[in-house]
Amino acid sequence: MxxxxxxxxxxxxxxxxxxxxxxxxxxxxxxxxxxxxxxxxxxxxxxxxxxxxxxxxxxxxxxxxxxxxxxxxxxxxxxxxxxxxxxGGLIHTVDDLFNDWFQRSVKSQVKHPGNDERVYRNHIKSRLGKYSIRDITPIDIRTALDELRKIGNKTTASRALSILKRMFNHGIKLNLVTSNPAIHFTGVDVGQNYEPRKRFLSLDEIRSAFTVFRDNQDIFTRDNYLAFLLLIHLGCRKTEITSSRWEQIDLENQTWFFPENKTSKPITVPIPDQLMPVIEELRVRCAGSQCVFPARRRSKRREYISDDTLNHALAKLFGQKVDSKKQPYPNVLGSAGVDYFTVQDLRRTYRTLLAQLKIPDNIAERCLNHELRGVLKVYNQHDYLEERREANTKVAELLEPLLHGGGNE
Structure with a gap:
């Protein structure tokens, strides 16, 4: 031709x-x-x-x-x-690198991959996503982290840093970049305080906090209130509760099974009698959903509520700004004499209540699904289910007069 x-x-x-x-x-x-x-x-x-x-x-x-x-x-x-x-398999931008890393190294290997996807989409993509991976420098990483620090969410900034480190390590593995621009940044750069938190709620603060929760249901919904009751009675991790399905709860034997996740092994948690009305109410409120706390808005990403739902609900009552389009509410918890605390602090409060009730440490640690240490870790495989049932019953009996009967209101 x-x-x-x-x-x-x-x-x-x-x-x-x-x-x-x-x-x-x-x-x-x-x-x-x-x-x-x-x-x-x-x-x-x-x-x-x-x-x-x-x-x-x-x-x-x-x-x-x-x-x-x-x-x-x-x-x-x-x-x-x-x-x-x-x-590089058409991997040119930070977006391309994230998508390849997420599909190959996160989505099929992590129990809750949506956490990384959400933080990238909401906090990294708009700042770095369109740029070439070869053009990203430590200065760019620092600028992005500084912007996240200004938002005031240290946990999100810490996760963003972790994503950037793992993502660029993936790029090095594929020989797409020769160095990791995020590798030398630490928790200090995102405002992390390495002093372990010691915050727990006193009995008076528990009474005041849950009174505020009940009195402000226009801000703090009934579902949020029931979730907080579960957290302080059972000492479970937030995501264990919010991501649960009804198939995990045995109503006849009053137990709640939590499968293995990235932070703990499987455990069956006994539900005290005082908490059964809460479970029954949630059963009605879920309107046939398979999830204990179904998503409140239609979502393709998950069937249950967002990981941030309870955090934001609590932050609102402390007068913090959680919605860029709305003015913050008054600090009603602070006005009620309750110092700032987080959702995670309820787990520490539960552990403190166990100590006040003189529950032996080996049982208390199993209540939190912590591994025993040293020789006990190897030789003591006892689950302490009945002992933990007694411990949770004692916690419920202590809390009942403070919470006006738990979920019976």
Whole structure:
């Protein structure tokens, strides 16, 4: 074929595929003209499209590129594989790198992959996502982390840093970048305080806090109130409660099974009698959902409420700004004499109540699903279910007068 014939095919406007010779082909599809080369490598027929189509790439240029491809094949190089390596599987931007890392290293290997996806989408993507991974420097990382610190959510900033470190390590593994721009940043750079939190609620604060919860149901919904009752009675982790399904709860035996996750082993938690009305109410309120706390808005990501729902609900009562479009509410908890605390502090409060009730440490630690230490960890495999049932009953008896009967109101 010559240039005149190529032009005539383009003018005709019909889909066509013609051999030019020596493995080079000319193609017109839906009005777009392009070149491709067919070759045989390791006994397999393969096809590779030239980077530029006609007329940007002329017939003469296409023949030169086709000759270069044949030369590579002759020297044992697969042009198709070489191109994939050079492009990094089309991984160019931070968005591309995150998507590849998330699909291959997170989505199928982490119990709650949505946590990383949510933090990236909400806090990293808009700041770094569109930039080339080769252009990202430690200064860019620091700027992004500084912006997150200004929001005031240290936990989110810490997770964002963890994502960036793991994501760029993935890039190094694929030889897409030579260094990790986030590797030398630590918790100090996101405002983390390495002093362990010691905050727990006194009995008076428990009474005051739950009174505020009940009196402000226009801000703090009934579902939130019931979730907080579960947390302080059972000492479970927030996500264990909020992500639970009804199949995990045995109403007859009054137990709640929590499967293994990234922080703890499976455990069956005894439910005290005083908490059964809460369970029954949740059963009604879920309106047939398989989740104990079903999502309040239709979502493709999850069936149950967001990991931030309880955090935001509590923050509102402390007068903190959690919605950029709304003014914060008054600090009603502070006005009631309750110093600032977090959802996680309820777990520490539960453990403190166990100590006040003189529950032996080995039982108390099992109540929290903590592993025993030293020799006990190896030789003592007893689950302490009945002992833990007695402990949770004592906690419920202590809390009942403070909470006006728990969920019976």
């Amino acid at each position: 010559n240039s005149s014939q190529i032009k005539a095919l383009v003018r005709a406007g019909e889909d066509v595929r013609k051999s030019v010779g020596d493995g080079l082909y000319f193609r017109v599809e839906q009005g777009t003209a392009s070149w491709f080369v067919r070759y045989t490598y390791a006994g397999r027929r393969k096809t590779i499209t030239l980077p530029e189509g006609y007329p940007i790439c002329s017939l003469a240029d296409a023949k030169i590129q086709a000759a270069a491809i044949r030369s590579k094949v002759k020297n044992g190089i697969d042009p198709q594989l070489e191109r994939r390596r050079e492009s």
